Amino acid sequence: MLRWKIRSWPWPVLLAMAFGVLMQPIGAAASTPPNAALLTQAEDLRTSDHPQFLRLLETLQQQASSMSPHERWQLRYLQGWQAAFRGDYAGAEGILREVIGHSGDPPLVAKASAVLMNAMASNRHYEEAFELANRLMADLPKIEDTQARFLVRLYVAQVLSYAEQYDLAANYFRDMLQALPPGETSCKPEAMLISVLYQSHKLNSASIELPRGIEACRAAGQPIFADTIWLVKASLYLDEDQPDRAIALLRQIAPRILASQNYYHTQNVQEEFAQAYWKLGDDDKARKAALAVLAVSDPGDINGTLKDAYEILYRIEKKHGRAMAALTYYEHYAAQNIGHLNDISAKTLAYDVAQQRMLAQKLETEKLSRQNKLLQLQQALAAKTIETGHLYIALLLLVLASVIFWLLRTKRSQLHFKQQARLDGLTGIFNHQHFIGEAQRALQLLERRRGDACLVFIDLDYFKQINDTHGHAVGDALLKHTVAICKQPMRANDLFGRLGGEEFGILLLGCSHEQGMVIADRVRTAIETTPMNVDGCAITFSASIGLVSTQACGYGLQLLCREADAALYRAKRSGRNRLVSHVEHNDPVKLFQVGHGGP
Numbered sequence: 312m313l314r315w316k317i318r319s320w321p322w323p324v325l326l327a328m329a330f331g332v333l334m335q336p337i338g339a340a341a342s343t344p345p346n347a348a349l350l351t352q353a354e355d356l357r358t359s360d361h362p363q364f365l366r367l368l369e370t371l372q373q374q375a376s377s378m379s380p381h382e383r384w385q386l387r388y389l390q391g392w393q394a395a396f397r398g399d400y401a402g403a404e405g406i407l408r409e410v411i412g413h414s415g416d417p418p419l420v421a422k423a424s425a426v427l428m429n430a431m432a433s434n435r436h437y438e439e440a441f442e443l444a445n446r447l448m449a450d451l452p453k454i455e456d457t458q459a460r461f462l463v464r465l466y467v468a469q470v471l472s473y474a475e476q477y478d479l480a481a482n483y484f485r486d487m488l489q490a491l492p493p494g495e496t497s498c499k500p501e502a503m504l505i506s507v508l509y510q511s512h513k514l515n516s517a518s519i520e521l522p523r524g525i526e527a528c529r530a531a532g533q534p535i536f537a538d539t540i541w542l543v544k545a546s547l548y549l550d551e552d553q554p555d556r557a558i559a560l561l562r563q564i565a566p567r568i569l570a571s572q573n574y575y576h577t578q579n580v581q582e583e584f585a586q587a588y589w590k591l592g593d594d595d596k597a598r599k600a601a602l603a604v605l606a607v608s609d610p611g612d613i614n615g616t617l618k619d620a621y622e623i624l625y626r627i628e629k630k631h632g633r634a635m636a637a638l639t640y641y642e643h644y645a646a647q648n649i650g651h652l653n654d655i656s657a658k659t660l661a662y663d664v665a666q667q668r669m670l671a672q673k674l675e676t677e678k679l680s681r682q683n684k685l686l687q688l689q690q691a692l693a694a695k696t697i698e699t700g701h702l703y704i705a706l707l708l709l710v711l712a713s714v715i716f717w718l719l720r721t722k723r724s725q726l727h728f729k730q731q732a733r734l735d736g737l738t739g740i741f742n743h744q745h746f747i748g749e750a751q752r753a754l755q756l757l758e759r760r761r762g763d764a765c766l767v768f769i770d771l772d773y774f775k776q777i778n779d780t781h782g783h784a785v786g787d788a789l790l791k792h793t794v795a796i797c798k799q800p801m802r803a804n805d806l807f808g809r810l811g812g813e814e815f816g817i818l819l820l821g822c823s824h825e826q827g828m829v830i831a832d833r834v835r836t837a838i839e840t841t842p843m844n845v846d847g848c849a850i851t852f853s854a855s856i857g858l859v860s861t862q863a864c865g866y867g868l869q870l871l872c873r874e875a876d877a878a879l880y881r882a883k884r885s886g887r888n889r890l891v892s893h894v895e896h897n898d899p900v901k902l903f904q905v906g907h908g909g910p
């Protein structure tokens with residue numbers, strides 16, 4: 312028994328319908344509108360009045376030299392579209408690729424891409440067509456022109472249905488119906504939705520979509536799309552074993568379809584007649600209709616309609632025992648069946664390949680983006696490490712600076728304390744201990760050079776009385792005053808120290824006995840003649856001085872101190888305020904007059 316197979320509506324059928332092949336009469340234009348208006352008019356007429364479109368295209372081609380570059384690219388797009396329409400797919404591909412590559416006009420590029428995709432699919436370049444469909448779907452959000460978006464979505468959905476992705480295509484058409492751009496009607500998406508629902512077995516003859524679609528196309532003045540829906544309805548009657556209703560419907564639409572000479576619709580209407588008559592057992596009419604399908608077909612055509620027509624012819628001939636004729640039709644049927652199945656496999660395979668390739672690209676992109684992210688993280692980490700390194704260095708430098716600062720402070724304190732330990736707290740000159748140490752070292756050096764030096768001991772006279780009379784503070788001030796006076800005749804390298812109480816020592820370096828005597832006497836005289844003023848009252852005082860030279864006693868400090876002390880003692884004993892040298896003890900050549908006998 313003949314099994315009715317749901318027709319897989321081939322791409323060219325839907326494409327031809329979308330292009331429109333209505334032979335509407337056209338009126339000649341009274342005057343020639345400007346190029347831009349003519350281009351828009353031509354684009355609008357493509358599907359509703361194709362002959363008029365061809366005439367306009369001719370006019371536009373003649374006016375090409377007066378067009379702007381943008382208009383010339385629009386014309387080129389229409390030429391590409393027309394090439395695809397007339398079946399010159401290779402020519403269409405070349406022109407449309409040119410528009411896509413060079414026009415620089417995003418809506419035009421989108422429309423040209425959609426038409427190119429159709430041309431490639433019609434030319435059985437399935438893999439390229441599906442890949443382009445994937446790209447167009449991905450780029451869809453970027454297409455701002457509503458007309459171009461509509462066209463792209465329409466064509467992409469058609470290509471999806473061609474790859475038997477019916478649910479996906481149906482969703483596309485439903486989305487389009489939800490948001491029709493201005494100037495577009497629901498006819499085309501409705502008709503195409505019905506077509507994919509039929510192919511995915513989701514319709515019956517009572518489905519609401521059918522009258523809705525027919526009404527939309529009638530209102531839009533698109534009879535060809537309305538006929539598509541009528542043909543689907545007739546197929547559904549056949550599926551539901553209602554051949555009478557199918558024939559009644561086909562009789563209504565057949566005159567218009569046959570008059571339109573639409574290739575695919577003519578094939579389909581005849582094939583549906585054949586199926587219906589076969590079901591009713593009217594073999595003659597079934598045979599006649601099936602032969603009419605063959606009559607309108609091009610040689611070499613392979614499609615589901617031809618396959619079904621040959622199957623009916625084979626069964627009729629077999630039924631009537633015409634074995635030879637039955638075998639011939641069977642061979643054609645088998646060839647159509649294999650060709651049709653091969654074509655379906657090629658499409659399915661191409662779609663799978665395109666999907667796999669897209670998935671691989673997506674994974675590659677994700678991998679790259681992950682690697683990129685990893686790289687960014689590594690860079691951030693490296694930057695952080697450098698930053699941390701800088702922080703550590705800064706911290707280290709800070710610690711180092713603190714340590715250096717602390718060491719310097721400690722050193723300064725040490726130096727300060729050391730200095731303090733060397734100096735006399737009241738007068739600021741060497742204290743006894745340091746004076747003795749320094750004198751020892753200086754005498755040792757001097758001994759090596761055989762230089763001269765004089766050690767001078769100075770003791771203030773009656774200092775106790777000054778303290779008692781004027782107070783201890785005045786006594787302190789007098790001691791400082793004395794130090795200042797003593798420093799005046801001294802040289803920079805001479806050593807000066809406080810030996811205790813009111814007693815001072817001076818080591819005059821590089822100084823002979825005679826020179827020493829002169830300097831020491833200057834000191835004595837200066838003390839005697841430089842009173843200290845306290846509250847307007849001049850306090851005069853004097854000092855006794857003992858001197859010893861290395862010329863007389865050598866470089867031993869102990870001996871020098873003893874002899875200087877002895878000379879000082881003698882100065883005190885002999886009346887104070889005088890200079891006595893060690894030499895004078897043995898040969899008192901010169902005695903100094905006492906300035907004051909007492910305070």
Ligand SMILES: Nc1nc2c(ncn2[C@@H]2O[C@H](COP(=O)(O)OP(=O)(O)OP(=O)(O)O)[C@@H](O)[C@H]2O)c(=O)[nH]1
Nearest residue numbers: 771772773774775776778783784786787811812813
């Ligand atoms: N103001 C003050 N007095 C001091 C200091 N050191 C010692 N004296 C005093 O110096 C005085 C020394 O007195 P004496 O040893 O009797 O000697 P003098 O009164 O100068 O008598 P002669 O040395 O014999 O002339 C004592 O009264 C000490 O108290 C000091 O740093 N400041």
